[in-house]
Amino acid sequence: SQQGEEDPQALSIQEGENATMNCSYKTSINNLQWYRQNSGRGLVHLILIRSNEREKHSGRLRVTLDTSKKSSSLLITASRAADTASYFCATGLNNAGNMLTFGGGTRLMVKP
Amino acid sequence: DTEVTQTPKHLVMGMTNKKSLKCEQHMGHRAMYWYKQKAKKPPELMFVYSYEKLSINESVPSRFSPECPNSSLLNLHLHALQPEDSALYLCASSQDLGRRGLNQPQHFGDGTRLSIL
Numbered sequence: 001s002q003q004g005e006e007d008p009q010a011l012s013i014q015e016g017e018n019a020t021m022n023c024s025y026k027t028s029i030n031n032l033q034w035y036r037q038n039s040g041r042g043l044v045h046l047i048l049i050r051s052n053e054r055e056k057h058s059g060r061l062r063v064t065l066d067t068s069k070k071s072s073s074l075l076i077t078a079s080r081a082a083d084t085a086s087y088f089c090a091t092g093l094n095n096a097g098n099m100l101t102f103g104g105g106t107r108l109m110v111k112p
Numbered sequence: 113d114t115e116v117t118q119t120p121k122h123l124v125m126g127m128t129n130k131k132s133l134k135c136e137q138h139m140g141h142r143a144m145y146w147y148k149q150k151a152k153k154p155p156e157l158m159f160v161y162s163y164e165k166l167s168i169n170e171s172v173p174s175r176f177s178p179e180c181p182n183s184s185l186l187n188l189h190l191h192a193l194q195p196e197d198s199a200l201y202l203c204a205s206s207q208d209l210g211r212r213g214l215n216q217p218q219h220f221g222d223g224t225r226l227s228i229l
Contacts, residue, residue, distance in 0.1 A: 031215050042116070042202055042220035043155065050215055088154055092215070099168070099209075100218060102154035 006103040019076040021106040023089030031092040081112045118221035135186040135203030143209045144186040147202040162209040
């Protein structure tokens with residue numbers, strides 16, 4: 001069953017704009033990860049934020065984590081057409097090693 | 113290019129056929145996973161192997177049979193599948209499970225697109 005819910009389910013923006021995706025989850029976690037999936041391809045790991053971290057950056061990506069609200073956000077700045085993909089959050093649960101539970105995903109379309 | 117290689121990329125089979133999906137990684141990872149993904153849905157975990165032993169079976173029907181011949185290879189044997197089994201089957205690997213695997217990402221292959229006639 002899904003641990004996380006993502007919002008919005010679909011997002012369409014113009015190239016150069018910022019894209020923000022949100023993820024909410026239900027139980028205590030060790031970490032939260034974001035993955036990207038291009039159409040017909042596998043998932044690519046983007047960024048991992050640990051439960052004791054609040055914000056993390058990687059290039060044009062910024063991830064925040066609020067464990068009190070059980071939520072995370074992924075911000076992609078200065079989006080490009082190549083960012084068009086589905087984005088999934090995945091939670092690593094306490095006492096579950098490296099097991100991941102994926103959210104429903106956000107389908108992002110960046111129009112040139 | 114992905115570091116996890118899956119073959120074949122596409123597979124069409126009848127309900128009475130027997131076929132196998134293959135997955136290979138050479139990153140020295142000791143945990144390997146099979147996921148099933150339907151269109152516009154997130155991946156759903158099927159099986160987890162740790163150190164070549166089956167660690168988790170998420171109540172998957174017996175018509176799916178996993179096998180881990182060695183630390184680099186993971187197979188999924190298919191027999192008597194149903195049309196609803198048509199999906200993208202993804203293989204992934206990670207450094208380890210348990211406490212040693214905490215806070216480690218998973219590396220995915222590009223999947224096998226399976227169609228059951």
